[in-house]
Amino acid sequence: MRPFRALVVLATAVAIVSPLALILYQSFLDAPFFQPSAHLSLEAFQFVFTDSDFHQSFARTLVLAAGMAAIAVPFGSALAFLVVRTDLPGRHSLEPLLLIPIFLSPVVLAFGYVVAVGPVGFFTVLSKELFGGAPWNLYTLGSITVIAGLTHIPHVYLYVSATLRSVASDLEEAASIAGAGPLRIATSVSLPMVWPAIVSSGVLVFFLGFEMFGLPLILGDPEGILVLSTYLYKLTNRLGVPSYQLMAVVAVVIMAIAFPLVFLQRRLLGVAARFVSMRGKGMARRPLPLGGFRWVAFALVVLWLIVTVGVPLSGALLRSLVTSWGEGVRLTEVLTLEHFKDLFDYPNLVRGIVNTLVIGVVGGALSVACYAAVALVSHRSQSVWTKAIDYLVMLPRGMPGLVAGLAFLWLFLFFKPIAPLRSTLFSVWIAYTVVWFAYGMRLISSALIQVGPELEEAALVAGASQAQVARNITLPLIRFGLLGSFLLVFMIFVREYSTAVYLLGPGSEVIGSLIVSLWATGAVDAVAALSVIDVVLVGAGLAIALRLGVRLHE
Secondary structure (H helix, E strand, O other): OHHHHHHHHHHHHHHHHHHHHHHHHHHOEOOOOOOOOOOEOOHHHHHHHOOHHHHHHHHHHHHHHHHHHHHHHHHHHHHHHHHHHEOOOOHHHHHHHHOHHHHOOHHHHHHHHHHHHOOOOHHHHHHHHHHOOOOOOOOOHHHHHHHHHHHOHHHHHHHHHHHHOOOOOHHHHHHHHOOOOHHHHHHHHHHHHOHHHHHHHHHHHHHHHHHOOHHHHHHHHHHOOOOHHHHHHHHHHOOOOOOHHHHHHHHHHHHHHHHHHHHHHHHHHHHHHHHHHOOOHHHHOOOEOOHHHHHHHHHHHHHHHHHHHHHHHHHHHHHHOEOOOOOOOOHHHOEOOHHHHHHOOOHHHHHHHHHHHHHHHHHHHHHHHHHHHHHHHHOOOOOHHHHHHHHHOOHHHHOOHHHHHHHHHHHHHHOHHHHHHHHOHHHHHHHHHHHOHHHHHHHHHHHHHOOOOHHHHHHHHOOOOHHHHHHHHHHHHOHHHHHHHHHHHHHHHHHOOHHHOOOOOOOOOOHHHHHHHHHHHOOHHHHHHHHHHHHHHHHHHHHHHHHOOOOOOO
16 A cells, blocks of 8 residues: 555646746746747746736736625624524525526636626616616626625635534524524624634635736726736736746746745644534524524625625526617517527537536546545554645645636646647546546545444454555445536536636637637637537536535535
8 A cells, every 4th residue: 555655646646736847937938838948937926916907907806806805704603603503584595596597607606797797788778778877887896805705705604604514503502592683693792603614714715816818808907907817817928929938927926925824724624623613502503583683783794695696697598599789678588599500600619518528527437436536545654754734735825716727738838748738628527527526525525534443443454455445345335425516617617717828729729718719809709609508508517416415514
């Protein structure tokens, strides 16, 4: 087992460290690494750090990240309290719906908002007809921040609700008996007990603000609003040729901010885990009564779902079913299915749909197999290998999808033996697998934790090897956990887009990267049709997962 463990750790280290090292190396060159004239220099750092666009994009990114956290943390915490601790109407039925924004592609959401509440969006036109104007402007940093904050509420909800389920409710019940209302109990008792989880989720949302790409690209581009991710994207040909050294500097800046945040969040999660020990009476808790506020709270939750899910998805769906749209256009006169039929006239679009399915089904299965292999190596082990893996898998989380895709593009260009694989789906798959390594490992590890050590120990005493124990006992016992992990990874891979932007090429197109490239060319009809198809694929995976009883939260 030791040679296998060493091999797994080595393969994991190479897959994770190589692209990071290449980004760092490229940032200290004065030209793309493949040019013979390239040599070590700090010119790229000097250019970027003296560029006014960089300063503005950095400042806007800070505003975006802080604004997202300011919106998502209080509302996500309140939502967790309402669902887990109170008698909110229909809370068990609502819970799967609360997580939908996590699985929807941000670029699809952004497009949906444009065609729903943009300057000539469906709801904007309706508002102008009814009230003479629309009280919103989608193309501002404030609008981007509000939308980003609202769509990241589920991230906070996941962490806070998981911890709330694990702590006792004795103090809450005592406060209720003493006459305290739900609001007083939430702010004075419940949420203070899970403060590490709340802070941890806030750090996560703040970090996600630095990697956000789809929303700022689509909603910020019309007004020239740049954040770090879109500034990086715009640098592609800043000097008239591939500006890899400038892009690498921005990537290094993003990672220099992201890595400490990722490890801080991990440390806070470790603190939050201590609250799990507070069990007992709280595990059979009675929901706190909301009284007359029950239906008000329910209406607010439904309103949030309508704004974050209903509005953009209805906009994308309607736009995919009309030939054109604008003021004075009657919906019944422009309905059509031609946009979906037209997709089949373009081989690259059909290939993108097929590739997305292949990446989701085949790639997802292979990735889960890789995550399982790494998880098994560290299962019940306290060796130095386990600690090495524990830290290695955290590194990609500090590498936003756009940066990861760029790094793997360079990796395939840098190492000639693997260069032919750059234009294949393998490049997209390996990038997806590495970017979501920490998440995939957590899914498998959660399943492994549920397996008691007795059967494994008995098999070892009987003379079975570690490999035999894993193959004949551990893996069969977690087969449903593996299936659930596969379905969740499938949905993530289908929605992924930023990682594949730089890997997009003939033969390796996927829906997400196609939407980004088509949006840049103004092909709104094709974007609308592809957005609907992407949502249908994610919805199918979500429906199957729920049907099989897969838990979407810890």
